[in-house]
Amino acid sequence: MELAFVIIATVTLGGAVAVMSLRHLVHCALALVVTFAGLGAMYLLLSAEFVAFVQLLVYVGAVAILIVFALLLTRSATVEPHQGLLHSKVAGVGIALLAFGTIISALLTSSRFDRTQITAPSLTVRQIGEELMTRYVLPLEVIGLLLTAATIGAVVIAMDERKVADRSKSAEPEHAAEDKHG
Amino acid sequence: MDIGQLINSILNDPDQVFVLTKAFVVGKFPEGAQPLVSILLSILPILSVFPGLFALTTILERKGLGRIQNRMGPNRVGPFGILQPVADGIKALIKEDVVPRAADKVVHFLAPVVIVIPVIMSYAVLPVGRNMVAIDLDAGLLFFFAVGASTELAVFMAGWSSRNKYSLLGAMRAIGQMISYEIPLILSAITVVMAVGSLSTTSMVDAQAGYYGWLPNWYVFTPWGFAGFLLFLTAATAESNRSPFDIPEGESEIIAGYFVEYSGFKFALFFLGEYLGLFAVSGLAITLFLGGWHAPLPFLEWIPSWCWFFVKLMCFIVLFIWLRGTLPRLRQDQLMNFAWKFMLPLTLINIVVAGIWRFLEPGMLRWAVCAAILAAAYVLLARGLTAARGVAPREYRYAEN
Amino acid sequence: MLGEGILKGMVETARNFAGSYVSKDRLTTVEYPEERIAPKENARQFPFLVFDGNDPMAGLRCVACQICEKECPPKCIYIEKSKDKKPDFVGKMQFYPATFDIDVSVCMSCQICVEVCPFDAIKMDQEYELSNDDRFGGLLLNKTRLAKSNEYYGKMHPQEAGAIDESRLKTKEAAEAKVKADAEAKVKAAAEAKAKEAQPPTAPPNKGA
Numbered sequence: 001m002e003l004a005f006v007i008i009a010t011v012t013l014g015g016a017v018a019v020m021s022l023r024h025l026v027h028c029a030l031a032l033v034v035t036f037a038g039l040g041a042m043y044l045l046l047s048a049e050f051v052a053f054v055q056l057l058v059y060v061g062a063v064a065i066l067i068v069f070a071l072l073l074t075r076s077a078t079v080e081p082h083q084g085l086l087h088s089k090v091a092g093v094g095i096a097l098l099a100f101g102t103i104i105s106a107l108l109t110s111s112r113f114d115r116t117q118i119t120a121p122s123l124t125v126r127q128i129g130e131e132l133m134t135r136y137v138l139p140l141e142v143i144g145l146l147l148t149a150a151t152i153g154a155v156v157i158a159m160d161e162r163k164v165a166d167r168s169k170s171a172e173p174e175h176a177a178e179d180k181h182g
Numbered sequence: 183m184d185i186g187q188l189i190n191s192i193l194n195d196p197d198q199v200f201v202l203t204k205a206f207v208v209g210k211f212p213e214g215a216q217p218l219v220s221i222l223l224s225i226l227p228i229l230s231v232f233p234g235l236f237a238l239t240t241i242l243e244r245k246g247l248g249r250i251q252n253r254m255g256p257n258r259v260g261p262f263g264i265l266q267p268v269a270d271g272i273k274a275l276i277k278e279d280v281v282p283r284a285a286d287k288v289v290h291f292l293a294p295v296v297i298v299i300p301v302i303m304s305y306a307v308l309p310v311g312r313n314m315v316a317i318d319l320d321a322g323l324l325f326f327f328a329v330g331a332s333t334e335l336a337v338f339m340a341g342w343s344s345r346n347k348y349s350l351l352g353a354m355r356a357i358g359q360m361i362s363y364e365i366p367l368i369l370s371a372i373t374v375v376m377a378v379g380s381l382s383t384t385s386m387v388d389a390q391a392g393y394y395g396w397l398p399n400w401y402v403f404t405p406w407g408f409a410g411f412l413l414f415l416t417a418a419t420a421e422s423n424r425s426p427f428d429i430p431e432g433e434s435e436i437i438a439g440y441f442v443e444y445s446g447f448k449f450a451l452f453f454l455g456e457y458l459g460l461f462a463v464s465g466l467a468i469t470l471f472l473g474g475w476h477a478p479l480p481f482l483e484w485i486p487s488w489c490w491f492f493v494k495l496m497c498f499i500v501l502f503i504w505l506r507g508t509l510p511r512l513r514q515d516q517l518m519n520f521a522w523k524f525m526l527p528l529t530l531i532n533i534v535v536a537g538i539w540r541f542l543e544p545g546m547l548r549w550a551v552c553a554a555i556l557a558a559a560y561v562l563l564a565r566g567l568t569a570a571r572g573v574a575p576r577e578y579r580y581a582e583n
Numbered sequence: 584m585l586g587e588g589i590l591k592g593m594v595e596t597a598r599n600f601a602g603s604y605v606s607k608d609r610l611t612t613v614e615y616p617e618e619r620i621a622p623k624e625n626a627r628q629f630p631f632l633v634f635d636g637n638d639p640m641a642g643l644r645c646v647a648c649q650i651c652e653k654e655c656p657p658k659c660i661y662i663e664k665s666k667d668k669k670p671d672f673v674g675k676m677q678f679y680p681a682t683f684d685i686d687v688s689v690c691m692s693c694q695i696c697v698e699v700c701p702f703d704a705i706k707m708d709q710e711y712e713l714s715n716d717d718r719f720g721g722l723l724l725n726k727t728r729l730a731k732s733n734e735y736y737g738k739m740h741p742q743e744a745g746a747i748d749e750s751r752l753k754t755k756e757a758a759e760a761k762v763k764a765d766a767e768a769k770v771k772a773a774a775e776a777k778a779k780e781a782q783p784p785t786a787p788p789n790k791g792a
Contacts, residue, residue: 026342030289033335042329049321053328061331063362065357068338125321125381249600469698507600508592562588 001078004045012038033064050125194562200227201313212360224316235495236457237267243503260425270450275303277446282345284466285443289343289471293446295449297336300329301458307383308465311475311488322373322383326466327368330421333459334360337430340452340507342442362521367463369529370413370556373406373536374470383466386487387474400473405552406536409560411471413529418463420521424502426509427517436517446481451528464498465491524563531559538580624740627707629687630696632729635672636700644704646671647680651696651705659689660696672751673758685729687713688722703747706736 015034022028036059042054132140186207192199204223207343208257212217241256241264257263273490281290307322309315319325363566378389381458392399401407420427431440443451472494473485512520535552542548602609615621634642647664663682671677696705710733715721737744 017250027289029337030339049319050324050460052322053321056328057324057331060335061328065338065361068335069357071269072342117522125324126379227680246600249603250596251611252599252612253612254610257614503594504593508596509589 005042009039010040012042026068029064029067029071031034032067033060036060036064048123050123147169191540197312197488199486208448221487228316230303230459232302232305233454233457236454237271239457239461239499240264240270240453242349242499243506246500246503247507250504259435264531274447274450279446279448280443282287282443284345286343287346289339290443291448293336293340293343294441294448296339296453298451298458299456300332300336301455301462303329303445305458305460305465308388308462308493309408309469309474310385310465311486314475314511316471318382321381323381323386323466325372326462327364327371327426328382330459330462332362333455336455340444341440346443348436348438348442349440352430352436352442356440358428358514359420359423359427359517359521362518363417363525365547366521366525366529367417367421369526369533370410370417371466371470373410373532374401375538376540377401377407383469383474386469387476388475391476393480398476399471399480400471400476402471404539405549405556406532406539409528409532409535409556411467413525414467414470417469417525418460419502419505420517424460424546425506428511428513429514429517429534460502464502466496466499468494509518523566528563529561578582617767622709622711625708627694628711629690629713629724630705630729631677631684631708631710632683632726633704633706633736633790634730638790639727639732640668640687643679643726643730644672644702645680645683646677646702646704648678649703650699650701654694654695654699656693657689657691658771659686660684660717661686673755674762680726683726683729685724686722687724688718693749694737703751713730768770 012035015031019028019035022031028128036055040052040055040060043055045051047132186208189203195202201397204220207223208216208220211331224393239387244266245255247265255263256266259265259269281287304326307315307319307325337356337360338353341349341351343358344350374386378386380386390398393404396405423430429435436442441449444452468491475491477483477487477490479484538555539548539552542551599609633644634640635644636642645690647662649662649664652662661681661682661684665681667677668676668678681738692707694707697707713722733744733748737748
């Protein structure tokens with residue numbers, strides 16, 4: 001287990017570092033996929049099958065494709081250096097350290113941190129499904145409604161310019177990606 | 183257990199020949215190595231049988247298509263040309279591996295690997311026979327779709343890294359098509375999940391055991407199952423980029439689509455990935471709707487279960503070859519219209535029908551109601567789709583007859 | 584509209600599938616190296632040089648006029664004129680090609696050389712099995728490889744070859760007749776000269792008439 005954790009964590013973190021450091025935006029997106037997949041593997045290691053597969057399905061299957069498409073369709077893929085708001089590296093590092101310190105201190109002082117080792121609950125997909133359909137049915141429906149509204153909104157925005165003239169093209173891949181969240 | 187006992191128990195139950203042999207071999211190893219050996223012995227058959235089936239399919243497809251077009255098909259290598267795949271494989275291996283100078287070398291190299299791995303992974307949850315599944319996951323169906331989703335990314339990697347307009351166009355088409363048809367694919371599989379009450383593939387097969395009179399208890403013999411099966415089959419054809427949904431390849435327009443810049447064994451890997459994907463999704467269709475490894479008729483149960491799985495799989499392969507020989511390629515807008523305006527509504531209606539089926543009393547009434555709803559929806563959607571686009575017999579302005 | 588077209592198409596392809604095993608007539612292709620379909624009469628590949636008689640080099644119709652070389656759009660013909668002359672089919676003294684090369688890897692089969700040739704010496708061939716393991720030398724056809732008999736041409740294009748043969752025969756006959764007439768005239772002139780010589784002084788009154 002230890003070895004598996006180390007390998008998965010290394011791959012995930014390596015992917016995350018690559019996302020920040022690679023020059024080419026599409027490479028960054030692909031590295032992000034590695035991170036997503038690594039997170040999925042981590043869930044699997046924690047025996048959270050359902051979450052792991054959904055992570056793969058939604059993030060690798062849909063979100064990554066959406067990002068990649070957005071990159072290709074909106075702008076040239078290369079980006080000039082020094083585009084951020086802050087030009088000073090010192091300021092950047094300072095802010096990063098500050099944020100990291102805040103999180104660490106919050107973690108150290110929280111009561112959750114010193115809790116003793118607890119055994120992982122064994123949850124089957126059936127239990128998750130039953131919970132979703134009984135106890136959490138209202139939030140589920142609300143999320144579904146929200147996503148449907150978002151999808152319809154996206155279709156309306158996409159259709160606005162071309163109106164009826166080009167109705168046949170209204171079905172675009174990004175809606176598909178949206179749908180998968182639901 | 184010695185070898186004599188093994189042979190004895192195999193003779194008693196020929197159905198379990200592979201399971202028993204595996205247990206026997208694993209038992210010969212020391213305690214610590216047993217899990218590893220067990221895993222290896224589950225993976226090896228998958229890695230050898232299905233690529234072998236791929237080789238067989240290439241020759242079958244070329245022969246079949248040839249006959250459909252009134253040609254002979256390949257018949258030079260070996261008797262009746264059955265060694266053609268070997269020749270193809272050797273050719274692919276010794277060919278020069280051309281990488282475009284402008285290509286993104288790393289991504290270009292990774293794409294064929296990334297396309298094959300998830301496809302092979304998806305075989306892990308397919309029950310090939312009684313007690314013959316690599317891992318019996320609780321969320322097997324979800325696993326299948328989750329790993330299948332990453333092939334889109336591989337297609338994008340191949341298309342984008344080649345720095346070729348045809349590659350990129352092919353990749354765009356392929357991704358658009360795969361995402362569009364993944365929704366009907368998953369939604370039509372959901373009906374079976376509703377009926378079984380589980381995402382595990384083995385429990386789906388178990389739920390279809392037994393016979394109703396002489397008719398097997400398969401879901402394809404219910405109205406929603408039949409509709410779901412056809413929808414699943416159509417979506418699966420599109421998912422695996424098979425004709426008539428092969429516009430990502432579109433030889434006549436964009437040469438070969440996203441793998442136009444690949445040669446040698448990388449090209450062969452793309453083909454392997456495509457065909458393995460086809461087998462996997464066919465295997466899933468068998469598991470979902472055609473009773474998995476169950477025999478179609480009660481008196482045929484003496485034939486080993488894994489035989490039935492492969493017989494059904496071969497039927498699927500023949501059907502796909504037949505379809506490819508028959509149907510012309512769709513246009514991009516026709517493809518999208520079909521997915522979003524016909525398949526998607528019909529799958530949603532099918533889910534409702536499956537729900538109705540679940541809560542109605544078993545009997546003729548349930549049959550009639552469900553079949554009527556589906557037939558009406560089918561006719562209305564088909565008519566509506568053709569009417570909305572103003573489809574009519576084509577008028578030829580210049581050519582007479 | 585409801586998918587019956589798909590079923591109809593599948594029945595049709597199934598009929599083709601089964602039919603191709605039953606009836607040989609359905610098969611549109613033949614097994615190439617063993618069986619061949621005779622090329623259509625108008626099929627053409629690359630040019631060749633026509634020769635008459637039995638000796639390819641002696642019977643070449645080409646007179647090295649180099650019109651084809653000049654007209655060839657991709658410039659795939661190379662001709663070197665001979666130093667000496669030899670008699671052609673009518674007996675007239677003509678040059679002949681010392682070198683005549685066609686690079687068929689460059690040739691585009693446009694047939695212009697054939698159209699411009701005034702001697703019917705270059706024609707289009709139907710030979711298509713030209714694959715070679717030497718991509719330069721093997722596809723550069725020289726005079727010996729280009730020369731093919733008139734009978735070979737006649738087999739490919741019976742009508743055209745017949746017409747050409749006829750007109751050539753006529754030319755030849757006319758030429759022979761002319762030669763004969765010339766000879767006769769010569770003989771006559773000689774005889775007359777002889778006669779004149781015999782009686783020179785008495786001749787003048789005849790001239791005026």
